[in-house]
Amino acid sequence: MAIEFFKKLSNDLTNLLENGEDYNVIIEVGQIPNRQIFKAHSIILNYRCFYLREELINEFGLEELVNTVQTQLVKKHASWIRLNFAKVYRICFKSDDFKILQEFCNNIxxxxxxxxxxxxxxxxLSEKALVSLLKLDNLQINEGKLWNQVIRWGIAQNSDLDTNPAQWSNAKFSTLKATLKNCLPHIRYFQISGEDVIDKLYPYQQMFEPTLWKDIMAKMVAPNRAIASTILPPRIISNTVLPPRNTETSSETNIFTTSSIRSNTTATLYARL
Structure with a gap:
């Protein structure tokens, strides 16, 4: 019965697309006299094509609406964001349109x-989210531990890498280096203790550029000596003991309501071939 229902539903959708009834998007391809016109439905385009979804957002001027919604969430429903932090954090880094939420979450x-x-x-975690955290000057974490976690993340992105670099080939070090190419520049190497350099960085020495590794070693022996590598500023670590995060449930968890919005606007997209 279910199979028959979905078959009929599929046929109905096909007929809808073919006859163009109730369309709200016109796509014009080419130029006169060879121009072709296609009638489409924005809701289908929205889910089938990311590029067109972005174009439709720009066409209808929804960027301002997206920013307004983010601002309202941050100002009036911050506790809801905290209670649903993992989901919000994952979603907000899927698009550059959610910069307000990204900044709010990264501050947490x-x-x-x-x-x-x-x-x-x-x-x-997405690479984009990880890099955004590594750039934070006020990230309250020991740099040696941060290095370990970045290595852990990089290894997890490659199924052929195990956790014992002593057994790795040169190719495996190259693989990890390529995976972490956008992360490594944001590590504060010269803020890592000598013990952590030996215990945590040394096993991955092959990933370092020769000049950088030489400078790391030089700073361990002669901290005041000038080096060629760029020294990133140390992270601003607070001495204040932060209270534990509140994990109590909140009545704000149901802040979204579903509404049906019907638009009579017809968008015209031009694709010039």
Whole structure:
């Protein structure tokens, strides 16, 4: 019965697309006299094509609406964001349109880095989100531990890498280096203790550019000696003991309502071939 229902539904959708009834998007391809016109439905385009989804957002001027919604969430429903932090954090880094939420979430992680770095889901963090955290000057985490977590993330992105670099070939070090190419420049190498350099960095020495590794070694022996490598500023670590995060449930968890909005606007997209 279910199979028959979906078959009929599929046929209905096909007929809808073929006859163009109730369309709200016109796509014009080519130029006169060879121009072709296609009638389409924005809701289908929205889910079938990311590029067209972005174009439709721009066409209808929804960027301002997206920013307004983010601002309202941050100002009036911050507790809801905290209670649903993992989901919000994952979603907000899927698009550059959510910069307000990204900044809000990163401010939380900066104070409580264990939320992300010690989570079981850390290895599934997007590269974009990880790099944004590494750039934070106020990230409250020991740089040696941060290095370990970055290595952990990089290894997890490659199924052929195990956790024992002593057994790795040169090719495996190259693989990890390529995976972490956008992360490594943001590590504060010269803020890592000598013990951590030996215990944590040395096993991955092959990933370092010769000049950088030479300078790391030089700073361990002669801290005041000038070096060629760029020294990033140390992270601003607070001495204040932060209270534990509140994990109590909140009545604000149901802040979204579903509404049906019907638009009579017809968008015209031009594709010049």
């Amino acid at each position: 992680v900066a104070k409580h880095p264990s939320i992300v770095f010690d989570s079981q889901d850390f290895e599934n």
